[in-house]
Amino acid sequence: MSDDLETRNLHPHIAPLFRQYARDLAQTAPSSDLDARIDALVAAGSRKSPQPRPHRLSRYAAAAALAALAIGVGIFIGMELEHSRERQAANQAAARDAAWSPADLTMWPSDSVSFKVPAEYSAHGTLVAVDPDSQHTSTRYWIDVVVSNDGTFRIERIVPADAAQKKGAHDDVAPQIQ
Amino acid sequence: MSRRRFSKALVLLGVFGLHAQAGETAVIPECPASPSADGTASRPVPNNVRLVTGQPYSALGTSQTVTTLPDGNRIVRQNTIRLWRDSDGRTRSEFSLSSIGGPRPLELNTTVTVIDDPAARERYMLQPAGKVAVTVPIVPCRVSAGLEPDLSVGPPRPPGLPMQVSTPVKLGERQVDGETAAGSRVEATIPAGAIGNKQPIRMSAEQWYGKDLQVVVEATYRDPRTGETRYKLSDIHRDEPDARLFRVPDNYTRAPAPVPLRRR
Numbered sequence: 001m002s003d004d005l006e007t008r009n010l011h012p013h014i015a016p017l018f019r020q021y022a023r024d025l026a027q028t029a030p031s032s033d034l035d036a037r038i039d040a041l042v043a044a045g046s047r048k049s050p051q052p053r054p055h056r057l058s059r060y061a062a063a064a065a066l067a068a069l070a071i072g073v074g075i076f077i078g079m080e081l082e083h084s085r086e087r088q089a090a091n092q093a094a095a096r097d098a099a100w101s102p103a104d105l106t107m108w109p110s111d112s113v114s115f116k117v118p119a120e121y122s123a124h125g126t127l128v129a130v131d132p133d134s135q136h137t138s139t140r141y142w143i144d145v146v147v148s149n150d151g152t153f154r155i156e157r158i159v160p161a162d163a164a165q166k167k168g169a170h171d172d173v174a175p176q177i178q
Numbered sequence: 179m180s181r182r183r184f185s186k187a188l189v190l191l192g193v194f195g196l197h198a199q200a201g202e203t204a205v206i207p208e209c210p211a212s213p214s215a216d217g218t219a220s221r222p223v224p225n226n227v228r229l230v231t232g233q234p235y236s237a238l239g240t241s242q243t244v245t246t247l248p249d250g251n252r253i254v255r256q257n258t259i260r261l262w263r264d265s266d267g268r269t270r271s272e273f274s275l276s277s278i279g280g281p282r283p284l285e286l287n288t289t290v291t292v293i294d295d296p297a298a299r300e301r302y303m304l305q306p307a308g309k310v311a312v313t314v315p316i317v318p319c320r321v322s323a324g325l326e327p328d329l330s331v332g333p334p335r336p337p338g339l340p341m342q343v344s345t346p347v348k349l350g351e352r353q354v355d356g357e358t359a360a361g362s363r364v365e366a367t368i369p370a371g372a373i374g375n376k377q378p379i380r381m382s383a384e385q386w387y388g389k390d391l392q393v394v395v396e397a398t399y400r401d402p403r404t405g406e407t408r409y410k411l412s413d414i415h416r417d418e419p420d421a422r423l424f425r426v427p428d429n430y431t432r433a434p435a436p437v438p439l440r441r442r
Contacts, residue, residue, distance in 0.1 A: 105383035107346050107362050108394055109209070109321045111228055113271065113292050115303065119284060128285045132307070143284055149271065150385065150394040151241040151409020153257055153278045 110150035117143045118161065127158070206296075209319035229296045229318040230392045231267040236260075237391075238413040243279055245405035253405075255279055261393075261411075267318070268424040269294045279404050293424055302426050303435075311426040312435045321392070342367045349384070354395045355414050359386035379403065 010018065028034065120138050122128045127143065144157040209226055239259040246252050260272040270293050275286040291304040296318035302311040349361030361384065368379040379402060386396040388411070397409040426432065 105343070105364050105366055105381065105399065106385070107364055107383070108385050108387040109228055109392065110394055111269070111271075111294075113273070113290070113301075113303075115290060117284070117286065117288075122285075126285055127282055129288055145275075145278060145284070145286075147257075147259070147273050147275070147290075149239060149259055149261060151239060151397050151407060152399065153241065153275070155278055155280050155282070155284055158282065 106148070106150055106152070108150070110148045110152075112146055112148040114144060114146045114156070117145055119143050207317075207319050209321050225301070225314060225316045226319045227294050227296060227301070227316040229267045229320055230263065232265055233391060234263055234265045234416065234418045235391055236262045236413075236415045236417075236419050237411045239409060239411045241407060241409040243405055243407040245279060253279070255283075262419040262423050264419055264421065264424060267296050270419075270423045293426065295424065302432070304426070304430065309427075309430050311430045311432045313432055314435050340369055340372050342369065349386075351389075352386070354386055354388070355412060357388040357391055357395055357414065359388050359395050361386045 117129045118132055119127045119129045119141050120136070127141065130140070140161040142159045142161050143155055146156050147153045206229055209228055239261060241257050243255045244252055255277045257276055258274045262270040273290040275288055275290065277286060278284045293302040294316060299316055299318065301314040301316045304311055344365045346362045346364045349363055351358055351360050363382065363384045365380065365382045368375065370376060370378050381401045384398045385394050388395040393411065394409070395411040399407040
């Protein structure tokens with residue numbers, strides 16, 4: 001190799017690089033010296049990789065617990081935000097319904113009964129009166145209904161049932177006390 | 179002498195009886211006026227129940243609302259009321275409700291039974307599932323004898339909703355299922371822009387009021403938002419209903435209505 005290098009007419013800048021390359025090649029050629037150097041490197045590497053320490057494991061566990069706690073708090077805050085948004089939307093809808101509700105044009109005396117009905121939204125997006133004994137599958141609402149013996153039936157108000165009302169003793173169609 | 183004493187006793191009894199009767203009629207007040215046509219007056223006293231005595235009847239009221247959608251589709255909702263009233267003015271109403279229309283329709287499919295007992299000053303709402311009669315205090319009142327249509331009678335209109343209501347037009351009298359009924363018609367308009375509407379919304383109501391029964395026997399309500407509702411009272415009987423209809427069944431427990439947590 002070196003003969004080849006010497007026989008060629010190389011540029012003065014390239015020639016030293018080629019000589020260095022030739023030396024590196026010579027060092028990596030299979031030999032007992034190369035084997036000894038590799039053994040030494042392997043031995044040094046195994047000495048440098050320490051075993052994981054017990055206190056490092058507990059640090060990982062603490063970090064994982066903190067992460068789980070943060071995720072839990074995040075989910076809780078998200079649910080609260082969602083519920084408050086639902087309540088806000090329901091209140092806005094109730095206000096809109098009040099403006100929308102049909103005019104009462106009764107001219108003659110009539111008799112009315114007002115009552116509250118527990119209801120939930122169905123999969124089809126309509127409000128459906130629910131069995132008071134059933135489990136809540138979604139947000140439950142109290143619907144104020146007024147029926148009269150002049151043939152008029154109307155929804156006066158839709159209010160999300162709050163926790164206190166959910167636990168009420170009369171979670172059924174109940175008369176409305178105004 | 180004993181004859182004179184007997185006469186005196188009779189006179190005293192008569193005076194006492196007249197006084198008692200006067201006292202009884204004085205106890206039943208006139209039904210309070212509802213808001214005026216512009217809806218500015220205050221809300222009527224709640225739980226006032228109109229007392230009509232000496233006019234027993236039973237009947238079936240059917241209310242049908244047809245809503246036509248913009249694509250021509252039609253939604254038909256029908257609810258019925260079975261009504262009874264005895265000579266003392268006690269009433270029983272059984273509302274068979276399938277659904278109630280509106281911006282957010284409500285599917286009910288339930289029957290609500292209400293008994294009003296003006297003498298006991300209580301309303302009972304029967305809950306068959308739990309055999310409970312929820313009680314509500316009521317205040318009986320009498321409607322003035324005049325049988326003129328009056329827009330001041332009835333529940334209030336939506337507060338704050340600007341609405342122009344015409345003077346009721348008398349439609350004369352006609353027979354409805356053997357009952358003499360007086361008719362009247364009124365129109366109302368929600369001006370353009372009041373609720374985001376580009377054009378005025380025009381509604382109307384036509385009611386026929388049974389002069390003896392003192393209830394609406396036929397009515398038609400038109401509102402472009404909900405459609406047309408027709409109500410008719412049929413199967414009218416004027417005999418005294420069974421007294422058991424006005425009593426809470428023995429196997430029911432009476433419970434006062436829960437006090438609402440929210441107020442209007």
